[in-house]
Amino acid sequence: MGESKEYYYSLVASILNSLSLNISVSIESHFPGNRNIGGKYCLKTDTITMYLEEIKDQCRSVLGSEERLVDYFKVILAHELGHSEDRDLEDLAIRKYKAKSNYEKHQLALGIEENAWNYAKQVLPELLPLIQVIQNHSMKIYVNRHTG
Numbered sequence: 156m157g158e159s160k161e162y163y164y165s166l167v168a169s170i171l172n173s174l175s176l177n178i179s180v181s182i183e184s185h186f187p188g189n190r191n192i193g194g195k196y197c198l199k200t201d202t203i204t205m206y207l208e209e210i211k212d213q214c215r216s217v218l219g220s221e222e223r224l225v226d227y228f229k230v231i232l233a234h235e236l237g238h239s240e241d242r243d244l245e246d247l248a249i250r251k252y253k254a255k256s257n258y259e260k261h262q263l264a265l266g267i268e269e270n271a272w273n274y275a276k277q278v279l280p281e282l283l284p285l286i287q288v289i290q291n292h293s294m295k296i297y298v299n300r301h302t303g
């Protein structure tokens with residue numbers, strides 16, 4: 156169900172073009188693991204991978220249907236672009252790696268996520284309410300996973 160990979164590749168191309176960004180984005184069907192990861196930015200290779208089936212699952216569970224799947228995809232992409240455009244990311248990631256306490260690691264991780272959400276809000280102001288819903292949902296999972 157839904158649009159094809161080709162559709163999403165052209166959507167990615169038009170978004171990158173409108174933001175004057177030149178980053179490699181690939182689109183896969185499934186995230187290779189048990190976690191429900193919709194998108195991933197790799198600092199080492201400076202590439203983004205989007206996982207369509209996971210995004211569909213998240214969209215259904217957060218919004219109750221796939222009606223706004225394309226918007227949901229855009230939000231996840233904008234979030235990953237936020238990581239790739241975050242000039243503090245490398246420094247924050249190193250500080251997180253070296254942090255002595257779990258609390259400090261957690262705070263740094265939250266800061267990294269906040270930066271990416273702020274970027275998404277800047278570049279997709281027309282989707283602000285949706286971004287807020289997705290952010291709240293993902294931060295909740297994030298907090299539970301890292302404190303539980």
Ligand SMILES: [Zn+2]
Binds near residue numbers: 234268271
């Ligand atoms: Zn993130």
